[in-house]
Amino acid sequence: MTDAHHGTTAPLAFLKGHGTENDFVIVHDPDGLVELSAADVARLCDRRAGIGADGLLRAVRSAAHPEAAGQAAEAEWFMDYRNSDGSIAEMCGNGVRVFARHLQRAGLTGAGDLAVATRAGVRHAHIAKDGDDGTPGDVTVRMGRAEVPEGAVTVTVGAHSWPAVHVSMGNPHAVAFVDDLDQAGDLLRAPGVAPASAYPNGTNVEFVVDRGPRHVALRVHERGSGETRSCGTGACAVMAAAARRDGADPAVTGHPVTYTVDVPGGRLVITERTDGQIEMTGPAVIVAEGVIDPAWLAAAGR
Numbered sequence: 001m002t003d004a005h006h007g008t009t010a011p012l013a014f015l016k017g018h019g020t021e022n023d024f025v026i027v028h029d030p031d032g033l034v035e036l037s038a039a040d041v042a043r044l045c046d047r048r049a050g051i052g053a054d055g056l057l058r059a060v061r062s063a064a065h066p067e068a069a070g071q072a073a074e075a076e077w078f079m080d081y082r083n084s085d086g087s088i089a090e091m092c093g094n095g096v097r098v099f100a101r102h103l104q105r106a107g108l109t110g111a112g113d114l115a116v117a118t119r120a121g122v123r124h125a126h127i128a129k130d131g132d133d134g135t136p137g138d139v140t141v142r143m144g145r146a147e148v149p150e151g152a153v154t155v156t157v158g159a160h161s162w163p164a165v166h167v168s169m170g171n172p173h174a175v176a177f178v179d180d181l182d183q184a185g186d187l188l189r190a191p192g193v194a195p196a197s198a199y200p201n202g203t204n205v206e207f208v209v210d211r212g213p214r215h216v217a218l219r220v221h222e223r224g225s226g227e228t229r230s231c232g233t234g235a236c237a238v239m240a241a242a243a244r245r246d247g248a249d250p251a252v253t254g255h256p257v258t259y260t261v262d263v264p265g266g267r268l269v270i271t272e273r274t275d276g277q278i279e280m281t282g283p284a285v286i287v288a289e290g291v292i293d294p295a296w297l298a299a300a301g302r
Contacts, residue, residue: 012292014044015102016051019094019139019284021229021265025053026102026286032064038086040297045084051292054228055092056082057099068117075115075122077103083224090171091120093232097139097284100125105286111137120144120170139284143233144170145276146240149198155205156192157185164193164205165241169278172203172223173237177245181209184219187227206234208242216242217262229265236278239270250274 012034015026025044027034036044036058045053058080062068068078079099081092096116103109104127114125121144128137147168155164155176160183162176174193178184184191184207191205202223211217218238220231239259243249248257250272258271268282 011294012297014051014290014292015286016053016288016290017098017101017284017286018265019097019230019232020263020268020282022092022094022231022263023053023229024095024098025051025056026098027056027058028102028106029058030061030064032060034058036082038082041082041086042084043297044292045086054084054222054225055089055095056084057092057095057102058082059099059102062117067119071117071122075117077108078117081118083222084226085224087224088119089224091118091123091169091233093141093143093169093234093236093280094230094282094284095232096123096125096141097232097280097282098286100127100139100141101136101284101286118170136283136285138281140279140281141232143236143278143280146237146272146278148240148244151195151198153198154194155207156194157183165244166198167237167240169233169236169240171233172199172201173206173234174199174203175206175208175238175241177208177210177241179209181207181217181219183207184221187219187221190221190223204231204234204237206231206238208238211260211262214242214246214258215260215262219264230263230268232268232280232282235261235263235268236270236280240272240278243272251276 060078062072062078065078111127111129124142126140153164153166164174164176167173205221208218220234261268271279
């Protein structure tokens, strides 16, 4: 862990937050001076020997990051998201909500609208006003449009296989409708997905059951993180797959459609508008802040 500007090891402040129990280590690095290797991220996200998280969010001003400089005119802040194994991911829906809450808590934005640059493009968030009892308002994120490429996909766990729907939310998903969520197994390992050519860089896999009219529940194996308590882009992909299965396409009917999506860590409300934009609403919580011991991180890397 290095301060890229000074070239010296320095203490690193962090926060811990979650959105429907999809949890993150947050590093505020406005000038893009902190360098975290994939191994550093994996150590920080380690649940036994580190802080513990499904991923790491680094808050960098877009103008200070080479991958986001082109988005700086539209979004001041770039969400540099890493999976818990240190690999780079294009987007994280729950992460955007927590990222927005961090900026609000830091006094860098208030209730209302906020643009966030990501590797999947700019995402627009809306932070609701706090409740009368002081409860933080939910955060709604415009997640973009779902793309459903042609071609059959199959998901396999052990001896069981299911047809799946290939959905892209800026990152890839395979959505399988099952009779019981236990059929997904322990999800310690990535389920098999075929054909491999459909997902050259791997994929997130969602297993889905119906709970009622326009109400589904899921379990998810996130690429690079294993099973997580929630996946925002996955919930959106599931909503799009369920809506098409149910014959609901707002672009065709002219009416928006809303699904409730239960995840192991809580509940998200997903709406698809007539222009194809998908909006996700849910909670975002900052639970702690502290300072990482640089000697620990350096020693862990040896």
